[in-house]
Amino acid sequence: MSSGFSFSRRSLNSLNGVHPDLVRVVHLALSLTPVDFVVIEGLRDIKRQRELMKIGATRTLNSRHLTGHAIDVAAWENGTVSWHWPLYKKMSVAFKSAAEQLSVPIVWGGDWRSFRDGPHYELNRKFYPAVTKTEK
Numbered sequence: 742m743s744s745g746f747s748f749s750r751r752s753l754n755s756l757n758g759v760h761p762d763l764v765r766v767v768h769l770a771l772s773l774t775p776v777d778f779v780v781i782e783g784l785r786d787i788k789r790q791r792e793l794m795k796i797g798a799t800r801t802l803n804s805r806h807l808t809g810h811a812i813d814v815a816a817w818e819n820g821t822v823s824w825h826w827p828l829y830k831k832m833s834v835a836f837k838s839a840a841e842q843l844s845v846p847i848v849w850g851g852d853w854r855s856f857r858d859g860p861h862y863e864l865n866r867k868f869y870p871a872v873t874k875t876e877k
Contacts, residue, residue: 746777758784758809762845763864766836767812769843774835776828781860782806782813800856808871811863829859836862 748771756764767780785793785806793799805811816828833849840847846865850858 743772744774744777746771746774749779752780755780755783755812759812760809760864760869762843762869763810763812763847763862765843766839766845766847766862767814769839770832770836773838774832776831776835777817778814778832779817779822780812781815781822783811784809805863805866805871810866810869810871811861813858813860814862815860826859833859 748768756767759767771778783806785804787802787807790799790802790804790807794802806813814832815822816825816832817823818825818828829851833851836847836849846868848863848865850856850861850863
């Protein structure tokens with residue numbers, strides 16, 4: 742059964758440069774979720790990563806966003822972004838189900854013990870090692 746949600750142009754643009762397997766997971770998750778969401782960030786450059794580190798939104802310069810192996814989403818409720826934690830738990834069920842159905846191993850930032858990051862999903866490093874620019 743489809744959720745009836747669809748991606749905005751902003752969400753689709755945010756998926757540019759993201760690994761195709763993660764994009765497939767995101768699309769299927771949107772059809773499975775009881776909570777609408779927007780993709781707020783995908784691939785980012787080091788300048789943006791440094792900005793986020795400066796304001797405490799990240800703790801690393803070795804982000805999976807830098808290689809297109811991660812996305813951040815935000816719950817969309819009543820026409821606006823919501824940071825209400827239970828919504829992110831519900832969305833994670835859809836993401837994990839989508840990943841399992843597609844055999845794409847992901848990691849949810851909400852499962853991390855420190856710096857829980859509910860909006861964050863990334864491809865599992867064990868199965869999707871990042872390729873550095875010098876390796877391309």
